[in-house]
Amino acid sequence: MAQLQIPDFRKSTIVDQVGIEERVSRFNTRSIKKESKVKGLKLVLSMIDLTTLEGKDTEGKVKQMCYKAAHPHDALSGLPTVAAVCVYPTMVGTAKQALAGTGVKVASVSTAFPSGQSTRQVKLLDTKFAVEHGADEIDMVISRGEFLKGNYAFVFDEIAAIKEACGTARLKVIFETGELSTLDNVRRASELAMHAGADFIKTSTGKISPAATMPVTLVMLEAIRDFYYATGKMVGMKPAGGISTAKSGLQYLVMLHETLGADWLTNKWFRFGASSLANDVLMQLVKEKTGVYQSKEYFSAD
Amino acid sequence: MKKKNTSVKPLNFTSGWEYAPAPESADHIHLEKQYELFIDGKFVKPGKGKYFDTINPATEKKIASVAEADEQDVAKAVSAARKAYDKVWGRMPAPERAKYIFRIARMIQERSREFAVIETMDGGKPIRESRDIDIPLAANHFFYYAGWADKLNYAFPNQQPAPLGVAGQIIPWNFPLLMAAWKIAPALATGNTVVLKPAETTPLTALKLAELIRDSGLPDGVVNIVTGAGRTGAAIVGHPGIDKIAFTGSTDVGKLIQKSIAGTDKKLTLELGGKAAHIIFEDAPINQAVEGIVNGIFFNQGHVCCAGSRLFVQESVADMVIQKLKDRMETLIVGDPMDKNTDIGAINSKEQLQTILKYIEIGKNEGGEIYQSSCALPGKGYFCKPTLFLNSSQSHRIVQEEIFGPVLTIQTFRTIEEVIEKANNIPYGLSAGVWTDKGSKIFNLTSRLRAGVIWANTYNKFDPASPFGGYKESGFGREGGLHGLMPYLKF
Missing domain, CATH: 3.40.309.10 (Aldehyde Dehydrogenase; Chain A, domain 2)
Incomplete structure (x- = not known):
């Protein structure tokens, strides 16, 4: 009988935190000006998963956000749409309808987001519900309790099962790195999720602080690179939560560019999970075009 | 994940997103067309009137003419340093000495952008490094040794540490200002006076440091900076009025220095080559x-x-x-x-x-x-x-x-x-x-x-508190930290 090639995740690659932080601070010395800035900002905009994940979300709010996703700022020509909107499963149908024909994808969180504290059965139903209502992408959370316990097989099976339930929808696996406590754990979770079939790995739910940080994202990007060289498979990356300025968007982009190269510089392989980032990017793009900053009131807050 | 899949296409770093030029501005700096020797608190012309060019290695263009010091010029610098040691610096209460060194440190910080740009123009190192590493570290060295100036009796209890006199210091071109700081700061903190020669390809930041030292009000003659090539260096090494030689540079020159001072009572520290x-x-x-x-x-x-x-x-x-x-x-x-x-x-x-x-x-x-x-x-x-x-x-x-x-x-x-x-x-x-x-x-x-x-699990980390120096043909003596005081003291 053929043996499955699943590595022992207790032996995942070691990460040195000091080295990671140094590398990040070096990325942040890059000075992005003029045409490279405009190109970078447009890329950032095109990589955004415009997100609303609140208990008080309404269909009206989701519809308005969907319009914003497809028309980020019509006063400025030549802008891309954002990559996707990210909503709860119950809002998928509404979003799908609102975005019909725009090319903007609909992502749904799932698996008892954000805590993941539920049974496999419920998580599968949650996922199937979202997929049946037209979700193009599923953002699942892992069972952090089982992961921290060292029960890697449980988490592996969980991801594999959800992946199967996704069908053709692309699966993003959220680690909630703010709860994993070490970069070694982030690396281990990354390897585990990629081997279990993740299409994307994602830092956070946005509900726990710290959410995405550059060091955590770098560890995950390096894991993606090593996985690519080992298997030939590309995996996407999505930092989420806490990225709200165009400047930090560009810093993440520099890090992506210099870690994984040109092939990942597209919204097929990189996303920002963010809500307020889009408007800051738009403000900077208008400034690059006109030479002056406009106030926040000139940009729609959806 | 140790096995590499050889059929995988390598990552593509050559296209995609090019960074537009982001040049640091050089508008704010002031450079003379010609630089003189800094002796006894003043800029003076070299006796023979000889000058050499310093060029920008990134453009091959000349930046300035720089004076070449001969034996007589060096002798003037040494006697200025001797006078300053005897009359002022050697006798000054240590807390007063510390104030001057602190002032130099602060002034380097204030002018850091100017120093960074000139360091990069004259030496070719990226502005990121001169801005983030060379200049801040140089200021930190002065801060660090300023702190030791009035605590030498605590650094070396019951040993009655005393300065040596005049230190002759010869530094290389790879970290021009930083090496000047490594040499000058401990010498001043311990009560010595200095004759320093920067490398002939990178004299400008040392000369800007001379301007800064003049502006700081440091007593005349405490720091003298003479420019020139190997011959100027040999004049410093050979001068009988020098009590200590501190050299950073190639192993070949280090050996020559050691030979030439054999039989004298000059103290010596050498920081030479490496192959780590x-x-x-x-x-x-x-x-x-x-x-x-x-x-x-x-x-x-x-x-x-x-x-x-x-x-x-x-x-x-x-x-x-x-x-x-x-x-x-x-x-x-x-x-x-x-x-x-x-x-x-x-x-x-x-x-x-x-x-x-x-x-x-x-x-x-x-x-x-x-x-x-x-x-x-x-x-x-x-x-x-x-x-x-x-x-x-x-x-x-x-x-x-x-x-x-x-x-x-x-x-x-x-x-x-x-x-x-x-x-x-x-x-x-x-x-x-x-x-x-x-x-x-x-x-x-x-x-x-x-x-x-x-x-x-790291590399090329420097800190003023950490001693630095070698074994074997990499030299002897330590710079930085408490150890860095010792070569400038007798007990």
Whole structure:
């Protein structure tokens, strides 16, 4: 009988935190000006998963956000749409309808987001519900309790099962790195999720602080690179939560560019999970075009 | 994930998103057309009226004329230093001395941008490094030693530390201002006066420091800065009024100095060449180790005496490390040193570029497998691609001799005993680096590697509080930290 090639995740690659932080601070010395800035900002905009994940979300709010996703700022020509909107499963149908024909994808969180504290059965139903209502992408959370316990097989099976339930929808696996406590754990979770079939790995739910940080994202990007060289498979990356300025968007982009190269510089392989980032990017793009900053009131807050 | 899938297409770093030029402005700096000698608190013309050019290695354009000091000029500088030592500085209460040194430190911080730009123009190092490393560290050195000035009796209890007198200091071109700070700060803190000679290719920041020292109100003659080449240096070394020589530079010149002062009572410290072993074990954090390798050899174009120029990789991870290193090299930006995004700037001088290219030829002829990144080099100026020699041997000249450029030799090893033997099998012993996640392995190696500075899981880290210096042909004496005070004191 053929043996499955699943590595022992207790032996995942070691990460040195000091080295990671140094590398990040070096990325942040890059000075992005003029045409490279405009190109970078447009890329950032095109990589955004415009997100609303609140208990008080309404269909009206989701519809308005969907319009914003497809028309980020019509006063400025030549802008891309954002990559996707990210909503709860119950809002998928509404979003799908609102975005019909725009090319903007609909992502749904799932698996008892954000805590993941539920049974496999419920998580599968949650996922199937979202997929049946037209979700193009599923953002699942892992069972952090089982992961921290060292029960890697449980988490592996969980991801594999959800992946199967996704069908053709692309699966993003959220680690909630703010709860994993070490970069070694982030690396281990990354390897585990990629081997279990993740299409994307994602830092956070946005509900726990710290959410995405550059060091955590770098560890995950390096894991993606090593996985690519080992298997030939590309995996996407999505930092989420806490990225709200165009400047930090560009810093993440520099890090992506210099870690994984040109092939990942597209919204097929990189996303920002963010809500307020889009408007800051738009403000900077208008400034690059006109030479002056406009106030926040000139940009729609959806 | 140790196995590499060879059918996978390498990552693409050559297209996609190019960074637009982001040059640092040079508008705010002021440079004279001609620089004189700084003797006894004033800028004076050289006796013979001779000048030499200092050029920008990135453009090959002349920046300024600089005075060349001969024996008489040096004698004037030494007698000014002697007078200042006898009359003022040697007698000054230590807390007063400290105030002056603190003031110099603060003024360097205030003018840091100007110093950074001039350092980059004159020496070719990227502005990122002169701005983030050289200049802040230089200021920190003055801050650190200012703190020691009035605490020498606590540093050396019951030993009655006393200054030596006049220190003659000769510094290299790779960290012009930083080396001046390493030399001047401890000398002043211990109550000595100084005659300092910067390198002939990079005199400008030392001369700007002379302006700053003049403006700081430091008593005349306490610091004298004389410019010139080897002959000026020989005049300092040979002058009978000098009590101590501190030299940083090549091993050949260091040997000459040691010979020429034999039989005199001059004290000597030498910080000379190096050929550091940089050792990567299979249990290291590999991705960070690769970054450490890059910092170790490509920092300051490899013009670093403690550069990690001999890489030893444990054979089980060698392919992976080399693959990652090649990928990382593709992302290094080589070019205009004034551009804020430049990682590797210009080689310091034409002569040095020729030396490096000569060694690259030697390496090829020795059968080393050469790899260079695909970057384009600017048409003008002295530039060299970051270079690897794979499959190097212990008996290759490029492995044995200091190249002082962005050239890394790579050897693999299997056992700890083997790597220690190879690492120590070199006339130099300045620095070394070890990467492993295992603490006991680090301590085993740090106690058995014959090198003055050993970094573990990092490389090229400097701090004023940390002593720096070598074994064997890398010299003797320590600079930095408490140890750095000792060469300037008698007990």
